[in-house]
Amino acid sequence: MQGALKRLIQIHRFLREFNKQSVHCETRTDLFELLCRLAVEQGGYRLAWVGIQHGDRIVPVAQFGDDQQRVPQLNCGPSDQQSDPVVRSILDNSFSVLNVSKDLILPEFWQNLISRLRLQAVAVVPIRFKQKIVGVFALCSSRQDDFSDLYSFSLSEFEEDISGALEKLDDFARRLDMELQLKQLHLAVESSATAVLVSDERGFIQYVNPHFSELTGYDTYEVLGISFTEFIPPDFDRAVVQDMRAQLAAGQQWHGESRIMTRQGESIWIYQQVSPITDNRNVVTHYVCTLVDHTELHEAHETIEKMAYYDELTGLPNRRLFNDRLQQEIHRASRDKLCFAVCFLDLDGFKNVNDTLGHEAGDQLLKTVSSRIRNQIRTKDTLARLGGDEFTLIITDVKTPQDCSRVTANIIRALQDPIQIDSREVVVTTSIGIAHYPTDGDNTIDLCRHADMAMYYAKSKGRNNFQFFTESLNQKAEVQLALETELHCALSQGAFQLRYQPQIDGMDGSLRALEAMLYWAGSEHYGLSQDELYLNLERAGMLADVFEWQLMQACQDSVSAMGTFGVQFRLAIRLPGLMLRNRDDFKQCLERCLLKSGADCSLLQFEVPETAFSNEFNNTVSILHDLRSKGASIVIDQFGMGGASLRFLSRFKVDLLKIDHGLVEEVITDKNDAAVTSAIIALAHQLNLKVLANGVETRMHYQYLERYWCDYLQGSYMAPAMTRSQLDDYLLQYRDQGIQVS
Secondary structure (H helix, E strand, O other): OHHHHHHHHHHHHHHHHHHHHHOOOOOHHHHHHHHHHHHHHOOOOOEEEEEEEEOOEEEEEEEEEOOOOOOOOEEOOOOOOOOOHHHHHHHHOOOEEEEOOOOOOOOHHHHHHHHHHOOOEEEEEEEEEOOEEEEEEEEEEOOOOOOOHHHHHHHHHHHHHHHHHHHHHHHHHHHHHHHHHHHHHHHHHHHOOOEEEEEEOOOEEEEEOHHHHHHHOOOHHHHOOOEHHHHOOOOOOHHHHHHHHHHHHOOOOEEEEEEEEOOOOOEEEEEEEEEEEEOOOOOEEEEEEEEEEOHHHHHHHHHHHHHHHEOOOOOOEOHHHHHHHHHHHHHHHHHHOOOEEEEEEEEEOHHHHHHHHOHHHHHHHHHHHHHHHHOOOOOOOEEEEEEOOEEEEEEOOOOOHHHHHHHHHHHHHHHHOOEEEOOEEEOOEEEEEEEEEOOOOOOHHHHHHHHHHHHHHHHHOOOOOEEEOOHHHOOHHHHHHHHHHHHHHHHHOOOOEEEEEEEEEOOOOOEEEEEEEEEOOHHHHHOOOHHHHHHHHHHOOOHHHHHHHHHHHHHHHHHHHHHHHOOOOEEEEEOOHHHHHOHHHHHHHHHHHHHHHOOOHHHEEEEEEHHHHOOOHHHHHHHHHHHHHOOOEEEEEEEOOOOOHHHHOOOOOOOEEEEOHHHHOOOOOOHHHHHHHHHHHHHHHHOOOEEEEEOOOOHHHHHHHHHOOOOEEEOOOOOOOEOHHHHHHHHHHHHHHOOOOO
16 A cells, blocks of 8 residues: 555656646647656656657657657557557547556557566557647556556546646747747838838827838937827818828728928828727727828829929910810809800911010010910919910800900900010910800810811901801811711721731830721811711710721731731720720620630720720729729820829729820920920839830831830831731731831
8 A cells, every 4th residue: 555655646746747847848849758758757657658640640759768669650540459559549539548468469569569668557648739639648657557546547637737738838839929920020110111100099109110200300209199190281181181080980991192291390292001900899999000201203293293284384274284174164064054165366476476586585475475364364264375376265154255255355455565575575466266165065176176266267357356156167067967977888888997006015126016996088088086086986876886896807807817927916996985984885895796706805905095084983993993804904095185194093003004196296396295205104114004105106206215215116107007918918027027027
């Protein structure tokens, strides 16, 4: 009895020592090796080992004791010998005890081990982690009945203590991982080139990283406890601040451009993103905010806006901004049932001043004229300079024709006074044509055309007067009727054709795409540009049918050409605004064309006029997103001519910006268009966008665009628009030469 008591004390000493030392283990291997060593040194066992279950095998990972041979991998599957204590322990989900006897039949490993160490008893304890058996702990004893009922309770304690130690070790490991992640996160935020701040739920700053101090000039201690709104200047747009607060109050993220004051009192533009941080009850506890200096990009936007929409000489709106404001006024007048007038003004005798006194004198004259006209109109009216000595005027909220008469008469009188240029006095007069909305037109083209006609009529009446548009000045209705009749005949008789013009890589001369352009011989008779042809087709209700024919024919030609010549390219095709406004019809049209031609959507490059984003922006973007998801490429066409160019670039991913040919054609002769073109290329590259220049008609165009690293080029200098047969010859040469061919 005394021997049994001593044995119990020895076992308890082993367990106590294991629990004491296990807290210092950092890995499972450390824990298992400690367990095996203490079992032999403190528990008095001959051999102890730990194996981890891996499928149907037990892989030993720790061993200590008298046996010099390593424990091999053991089978533990249900089909193995049931007398194996390891198998029994795993199958029974409990410890198993083996008392050695002569008639006991065991696997070879156990027979050899028992013989070699003269064992009398073996116990195998399952190791559990998170309620699942992950391995076994084997104890080998030379004492007879060392795991009898008197000591068997210790096996349960072994099982509980080992599982508990594994749980603690796992908690410790996870805590270390979390501390490491927090440390790494802290280092990342501290080292970030982006300014970061964290505030409480009321917006009071609790943390800023070093880059915030670099951005604002404030030291950390100066901003802690201060509300972030104190950095926003009082003259900043309150609507932006209110939108930010509303988004955050709804638990949503906010991002956008804002403005803050630095410590030096300087106002800088930033791109800001604010995200709420919530607890496990989804209650906002903090806000994390990132700030990026946006000043240069913002100023670049403003510079491009100014160059793109304002005349450099007079500071007046230019043609692009005039068209944009005229379109806005049409929308407003249509909605509110109002009338307004469009006036075209042309200076009489300006060419003589330019030729006689020089261009500097002419520029001074134009500045004085624009100033005098502005003094005769209201701030809500729009005066614009189209170029040269041509001005336009939008007079809003017109009640009667006499309202326009008074304004134009005052302008004529104001310009009759002599203008001092250097030491000479110069007198110029003006001829003014007036068109009313809606009686003389309900769109920009009609209103401008009729006002222009009225202006030329005023010149024919002796100059220095104003004239209203009348129907007698124009045979437009008859011409329009004849035009629509011919367009219908052209569709039914197959008179429409396609012309293909390559779009060339500016770096290596390779072929990027072929633009399939609609061609009608009657366009030359009526003097129709591509834009006007599309506009008249839409007026005639034919645009959808013609577009489907154009897309179908272009897809079939492209598939055939690529198969014949082995040349890969994208098929560029203009996507009219009408198709974007009729989403379902367009979707069905596209599916029919792709199915019949065998083309894939990834072949297509849709060129969308910039003006298409002015109206129904969300619907347009949704359609284009769908096309991009199917592999189609999206190009913003006529970039620099619409009114939405800088608003949508940050909200919609495009593949290319296509600079309008009207800008490119004038880069050699017009410094304003040259400045706008180079600025657009620079901005696009800053936004990681590629640029396609349309209208490369001469070597001088090519050299100018090459100087500014324009990515892709299109125009007759690179390659003319071609018929299908001419295209075959071109592709054959291209395939054989491997580069651009003229």
